[in-house]
Amino acid sequence: MSPSLVKKSILNVLKKSPQIDILLIFTICGVVIVSLIPPQILKHIIDYNLVPKNSDKLLISALAYLGVLFLVGVFGSIRDAGLTIVGQKITKEIRSGMMEKLEKVNSLFFSSNESGIVVSRFTNDVDTINSMFTNGIVGLIIDCFKIVGIVISIGMFSTKLGLITFLLLPLIYAITRTFQKRMLKAQIRNRILVGKVNNHISESLNNIQMIKSFNKEDYMEKNYTTVLLDNYKTVEKVNFYDSVYSPIILLIRALVIATIVILSSKQLNYLGISLGMVAASIELISDLFRPIENLGMELQNIQQSLSGIQRVDEFYREPEDDGKNKELKAQTIIPRREEVELSFNNVTFHYEKGTEVLENINLRINSQEKVTFVGRTGVGKSTLFNLTMGLIKPSTGSITLNGIDVYAIPNLEKRKLFGYVSQNFHLFKGTVAEQISLQDESITREQVEKALNFVGLTEYVASLENGLDTPVSHDNLFSQGQKQLLSIARAIVANPPILLLDEITANLDSITEEKIVSVLQKASEAHTILSISHRLSSMIACDTVVILEKGRIKNTGSPEDLLQKDDWYRSHIALEKLTWS
Template identity: 75%
Template sequence: MRNSLVKNSIINVLKKNIKIDVLLLFAVCGVVMASLIPPQILKYIIDGNLVPKSNNRLLFLATIYMVVLLFIGIFDFIKEAVLTVLGQKITKEIRLEMMEKLKRMCTMFFSSNDTGTVVSRFTNDVDAINSMFTGGIIGMMVDCLKVIGIVVSIWMFSPKLGGITFILLPIIYVITRIFQKRMLKAQIENRILVGRVNNHISESLKNIQMIKSYSKESYMEKNYSSFLLDNYKTVEKVNFYDSVFSPTIQLIRAVVIGIIVILSSKQLNYLGISIGMVAASIELISNLFTPIENLGMELQNIQQAVSGIHRVNDFYNLPEDQCEISELKAKDIIPSRDDITLCFNNVTFQYEEGTDILQNINLDLSPQEKVTFVGRTGVGKSTLFKLVMGFLKPTDGNITVNGIDVYTIPNSEKRKIFGYVNQSFHMINGTVAEQISLKDEHITRDQIGNALDFVGLTDYVADLEKDIDTQVTSDTLFSQGQKELLAIARAIVADPPILLFDEITANLDSITEEKFISVLQKASKSHTILSITHRLCSMIACDTVAILEDGRIKNTGSPEVLLQNDDWYRNHIALEKLTWS
């Protein structure tokens, strides 16, 4: 059964805010009822005071007329204020639920959806839903009630005039329906294209240095212009329908008022109503078309909200990580780091159906074994690490730790089992300590201090303004080499028994690399280590080297054995020595 995030969020907010709901209902009823009173007063002012030229009650009626208008404004203010409060509460509820959903999403979601698309769902789509409350569905209900009240009031003045008004309503409905269908289609297209534009901006900012280095500014600008043009065309459609709708309603109103005046003239007197009734009817007709004009804007807001609701609900119904419902604990899976078996059991993986990234990977690691994966770029080494940590699910086969499928281990427990380091260290908003703990409340200050001491950054951090409580406000606080050491500290702070190093020496100079390797060698003494490297000469000491080729393990063995029997490994080592000499 498909869940409706938006529906559930709305119901929850309404249940929690009964008093606000009652106040909104009071304001809506007040606006509708009060808006029907002024034309009735106007009728009595004209027929009872102006026409007979008697003004005994004129001042009183005029005062009542003004007071009613004041109350209309007060009720309308209350309605808008309450709608704004409810809209913000519903927006908050939806975004909180979406964030909870995002935490449960499988990693494949982030591989197949770009950043801009995800951000667009949290911002543009939810904002569109909010507009449904501040200027959409409630406003449409109010205006529909006004229309019904006005038609009844006109019918009471003259059944003939009421009949004319009643015939007018289907015409307005048909016109509104035509615009509704076209605007909905354009709004859905616009939602998709806004996400594409947002993603392009995010991608450009993230890779700005690479874009400038390779002089790809023109290429990115051309793509951006193309995306903007497509988005502009959909916005132009929406604006066209919106701009045509209002003048169409204005024209119909002018024609109808003209017909009423002609039919009420002394010569025809077809409607048989007094001058006061004519004046009141004209005001009612004007009041009839005002909500109908508003319906156009409210309709646009609702169409935006509907497209947003579809996209938010589609997001909420995406598959989640099954590991989140698991109750497995790290301490139960690995009671002792001296007794760890990591097994690759006929692992095959595809990002897209029909294209194997990895094929039939079989490998068994003994406790505290050190394995280095080597091979050309693009053979699937980094993907293999994501599979090891259970971020991706194999298309076939599985990877197990002590017989437990890693994909079924809850994410909250994985950090206690796996420590991952790659060549990109991503800072977060927070202190030095939080760069290491990632704001995990279960990690103590002593653990953070031990991790810094392990990687040799204790003295440097102690010299900072507030030690480990120093706020990291700039990437320049740490050098590239120090960031790599922080990455190791982040990986080992929870003392996981399995460490994964993904090409972590690629961006280091030779002096920093030497220090870095010594830290890795120290870490390898009590951990099972999996590493990836392109520079075989700089890899940490390992028990086994696994050579990947075309998504398969071509050969495995100790470095000494491979030097003897594997031509690719031997030639690669010789080439590196020649290059670096």
């Protein structure tokens, strides 16, 4: 099991900031000790100055009382500032560790976790861990020390009163423990639901055009309302426990103070203490229950933090892309473009055990061969591409490139080997040139210009305000066809020997599709190409067609051979010609 990221981050911050650690320990001790002094001064004022009506040193005692209260405030302020600094440093350390983990996590993680849930772990869950230091565990420790100090101080006035106060502590502990268990369960559930709420918002924003186009606003709103209502009910449960806890503590405090007054009255005089001791005891009792009241909020923050820690550490324990050989270099794997041999060796893959997506795939692709994968939706074509690029690992079997397992190739080297073009071109904040280079410093300006010229976008980009340096701030700068051409430019700019084309002519009009296919035909002259085609009639010229059915290879051969021997292939070609004629 991987070590706790949160524990590692806390230890790293504490090791790097010894001065702040010492300051925090000093101020925590100062707050606890100094807060116990005012009741003692109050007792002295009443017993030695007010009851005997002796004004000597009354002013000094009063100033001392105010001065100690001032010191309590100073220590408290320094403590809060120190906790805030430490909390922010720990938050930064945790998020940095999570980002490092995100870069290493296995791609299968993203198949079962929506983006909103992952974002929630980086934001909400880490923020709750921060609150553990600013409003949680440190405050809880201080309050516990205060409670012990107060019980001892009261015991010094009266052993009987100290015993009564001590016997109250198990009752308070039982109450807080009960609420702690219930609140933890509710907080963990709340964190999960917050992730679902965030994910729904993210999905709605990403698909807003489709939602509006198909008049699905009401449907999305109903789903959002359902998730939000579940979240509200969970928060309501947490708030209920919190709101019930404080009144119970207040009622116990009132009963204890009333008991002290009655037992100290002239009629009973059971405790045998002076008037100053009674006043000091009442103040100490109030001080005793004040931290106990705070325990409710502190416990809530700690429960939120524990649920956040649990979810962050769950993420940190996710399987990583293991088996990467950092010594492998692209030029050593494929020293010459004419020497490419991609082999699928009895490859089987499943996302869930027992449900095979691909099964017993055996195939060999040679240098500059053009292979097209066809088949019904859901037969595993795109999964096969992810396996080919080493993004995911076969459940059994292997895929090798010139004898090297593709999964072992470092991600840094893969762009030099594989150029991937998908159906959608994802823009990000940056210039036109950076959309192609992806801010890879090893890719020169000349390579970007060459890639643009290859796909025929040089003139259009030159017409933009700043040419290649034009910032891309919205999707409307390029048409759908131009985005697909940019996607091809992005794939070929590093001049990889292998291109993977995933249904890139889907959703394009016939004229744009023809232009894309023309560019790809030109690219095919110097590359080994693997493509997925949703329309057989629009395939680029290929040497081999691989028909997939139910995760297996049903048939392979040249387009001409398959027209003769495969009924499914022949019927689909005929149907498409009839549809488009």
